[in-house]
Amino acid sequence: MQHNTDGMWVNIGGRLMEPAAASVPVLDRGFLYGDSLYEVARTYGGALFLLDEHLERMEGSARLARMVLSQRREEYAQEMIRTVEAVRKSPGRGNSDVYCRIIVTRGTGKIGFSLKNVETPTQYAIIAEPIDRFLPPDFEKGSSLRIVERFRNDRRALDPAMKSGNYLNSLLAYLEAVASGDADDAILCNAQGFVTEGTTFNVGYVRRGILATPPLDSGILEGLTRRHLLRIARELGIETREVDFPKERLHEADEVFTASTLKEIYPVTRLDGRPVGNGKAGPVTRRLAKAFSAWARASVGRAAGAA
Numbered sequence: 001m002q003h004n005t006d007g008m009w010v011n012i013g014g015r016l017m018e019p020a021a022a023s024v025p026v027l028d029r030g031f032l033y034g035d036s037l038y039e040v041a042r043t044y045g046g047a048l049f050l051l052d053e054h055l056e057r058m059e060g061s062a063r064l065a066r067m068v069l070s071q072r073r074e075e076y077a078q079e080m081i082r083t084v085e086a087v088r089k090s091p092g093r094g095n096s097d098v099y100c101r102i103i104v105t106r107g108t109g110k111i112g113f114s115l116k117n118v119e120t121p122t123q124y125a126i127i128a129e130p131i132d133r134f135l136p137p138d139f140e141k142g143s144s145l146r147i148v149e150r151f152r153n154d155r156r157a158l159d160p161a162m163k164s165g166n167y168l169n170s171l172l173a174y175l176e177a178v179a180s181g182d183a184d185d186a187i188l189c190n191a192q193g194f195v196t197e198g199t200t201f202n203v204g205y206v207r208r209g210i211l212a213t214p215p216l217d218s219g220i221l222e223g224l225t226r227r228h229l230l231r232i233a234r235e236l237g238i239e240t241r242e243v244d245f246p247k248e249r250l251h252e253a254d255e256v257f258t259a260s261t262l263k264e265i266y267p268v269t270r271l272d273g274r275p276v277g278n279g280k281a282g283p284v285t286r287r288l289a290k291a292f293s294a295w296a297r298a299s300v301g302r303a304a305g306a307a
């Protein structure tokens, strides 16, 4: 079979291999039911950023999923680092930053929800590849987003605080947005009519210099980018509010931005087919993006120096 790995490496339960050699059993519960969890981390200068916080969040997801992880945090961390290193040892990839995804499934066994059917410990796979393919285009261009009709999952249904392998809600929202022909991605509201988050990113807006973002209890994933952005904004003296707001607030905002591991802080320049503010990345978004990016790169440098 022909394949082009482009520097991608896969780690299945501690065994490193090329993607073409990697497979998962058809009776894996991740495949059968979406009964799995995941995290996406990235490197700066080759070092995985906020690795411990990602794995801590995964442990929180496991608690929400009533899943008992078979590996300790240190083992997942070590294997993620090893997989990243394999990418960086690929020809011409020595200086690449790396995208690194870990997936943990409840295990493999017989069909049927009962845990008695699970015949293995939790299983994990790690996929790492050069980050280039995931990086956003130009910061100045920003995103064009659509606030879709589809609701974000209710916290009492599939709690968005759990980063599970069941992303169909987000995927359908994405497809709804791009079908409009004028959007790259989607923002979702909850059933109460308040804005929650994007498909794979948190959102915030700026109005009269104040930064607002939906609160955790609106039904969102607590993004690590969002968490550190709020801290950095406060340190810069920018007033921040975690409040519920309807979608009209985003339409009236001076600036709208997204926050996620891969795109960091990124401007939304069009929303629902209209420009946001003057249609350009705004001054507060610019300032925050710059501060976040500098802190991220410096904090990884400090961690590496301390090791």
Ligand SMILES: Cc1ncc(COP(=O)(O)O)c(C=O)c1O
Pocket: 040, 197, 198, 199, 200, 201, 202, 220, 221, 222, 223, 224, 225, 226, 259, 260, 261, 262
């Ligand atoms: C639904 C959702 N919200 C927010 C985020 C952003 O989280 P982070 O900043 O930790 O990447 C993600 C990331 O994948 C996500 O899937």
